[in-house]
Amino acid sequence: MIAITGATGAVGGRVVRALADDLRNDLRLVVRDASRAPDYDTDVRVCDYADHAAAVEALRGAETLFMVSAAEAQDRRDQHRTFIRAAAEAGVGHIVYTSFAGAAADATFTLGRDHWDAEQAIRETGMTFTFLRDNFYSDLLPFFADDEGVIRGPAGDGRVAAVARADVADVAAAVLRAPAEHADATYVLTGPEALTMSDVAARAGAVLGRTMRFEDETVEAAYASRRAAYGAEDWQLDAWVSTYTAIEDGSCAEVTGDVERVSGHPARTLEQALRENLES
Ligand SMILES: NC(=O)c1ccc[n+]([C@@H]2O[C@H](COP(=O)([O-])OP(=O)(O)OC[C@H]3O[C@@H](n4cnc5c(N)ncnc54)[C@H](OP(=O)(O)O)[C@@H]3O)[C@@H](O)[C@H]2O)c1
Numbered sequence: 001m002i003a004i005t006g007a008t009g010a011v012g013g014r015v016v017r018a019l020a021d022d023l024r025n026d027l028r029l030v031v032r033d034a035s036r037a038p039d040y041d042t043d044v045r046v047c048d049y050a051d052h053a054a055a056v057e058a059l060r061g062a063e064t065l066f067m068v069s070a071a072e073a074q075d076r077r078d079q080h081r082t083f084i085r086a087a088a089e090a091g092v093g094h095i096v097y098t099s100f101a102g103a104a105a106d107a108t109f110t111l112g113r114d115h116w117d118a119e120q121a122i123r124e125t126g127m128t129f130t131f132l133r134d135n136f137y138s139d140l141l142p143f144f145a146d147d148e149g150v151i152r153g154p155a156g157d158g159r160v161a162a163v164a165r166a167d168v169a170d171v172a173a174a175v176l177r178a179p180a181e182h183a184d185a186t187y188v189l190t191g192p193e194a195l196t197m198s199d200v201a202a203r204a205g206a207v208l209g210r211t212m213r214f215e216d217e218t219v220e221a222a223y224a225s226r227r228a229a230y231g232a233e234d235w236q237l238d239a240w241v242s243t244y245t246a247i248e249d250g251s252c253a254e255v256t257g258d259v260e261r262v263s264g265h266p267a268r269t270l271e272q273a274l275r276e277n278l279e280s
Pocket residue numbers: 005006007008009010011012031032033047048049050068069070071072079098134135136137140165
């Protein structure tokens with residue numbers, strides 16, 4: 001039995017679609033709202049990561065778990081740790097977790113520190129694991145633009161090896177089909193090239209049919225503009241601004257061949273990722 005979280009979202013939804021044809025009877029979708037679960041005639045269970053008792057109940061009997069990292073929240077580390085503990089208690093043997101490229105206790109991208117914490121929590125349980133350390137999602141980068149098509153942030157001329165969510169899902173599906181082959185492996189999932197944000201804006205604009213450009217910003221201006229526009233809390237501002245500083249300092253520039261090695265096909269370019277989304 002393979003338990004899959006995040007099935008109502010982009011990555012988890014694609015994973016379920018990839019596996020449902022031939023593994024329907026071995027799949028269990030673990031969602032927060034059963035009415036929004038995709039209908040593939042699979043087992044469906046309900047829990048939130050933060051609800052330990054419901055999570056143990058939802059995961060009992062599953063040998064393998066695909067855990068999509070939770071939505072951004074100040075207490076996300078606690079949510080992850082609660083769910084990981086529940087998985088171990090329920091008897092899950094192997095957990096496949098969507099982490100972040102460069103996850104570390106001192107990662108520039110502040111949410112990369114949460115992913116590091118989740119990886120440590122998983123190691124502490126003794127479960128077999130596979131970590132999918134995803135770079136930033138290429139098909140989301142154009143959404144960083146404002147109404148005028150300007151992506152603004154302190155990324156300078158730094159490069160980002162952004163990965164398509166479709167590729168993350170393809171890798172996850174391949175791992176879930178043969179978990180033992182990927183026991184205790186860490187894959188760094190990237191696109192085929194590292195692009196500057198100016199490249200991203202120009203190339204995304206060409207696909208999307210709109211004029212887009214990147215405008216560098218100082219760190220101070222980035223905090224001030226986001227604080228004024230959204231009135232967000234400090235941890236959220238840190239996450240938003242450090243998305244750009246992590247690109248600026250090279251933390252997200254490494255290109256690997258892991259997507260191709262595990263999925264069997266080359267990583268999608270930015271254009272391929274965006275076009276596929278437009279078509280679907
Ligand atoms: N690398 C990057 O650039 C990047 C960018 C954005 C996000 N991320 C991370 O990657 C993950 C997957 O991306 P995505 O595009 O597939 O996100 P998505 O479309 O927002 O889907 C997230 C999924 O996780 C579920 N979920 C979120 N918090 C949960 C919780 N506390 N308990 C149980 N289920 C929960 C959601 O359920 P509901 O439908 O009930 O909300 C949804 O099914 C995100 O959740 C986020 O952690 C990475």
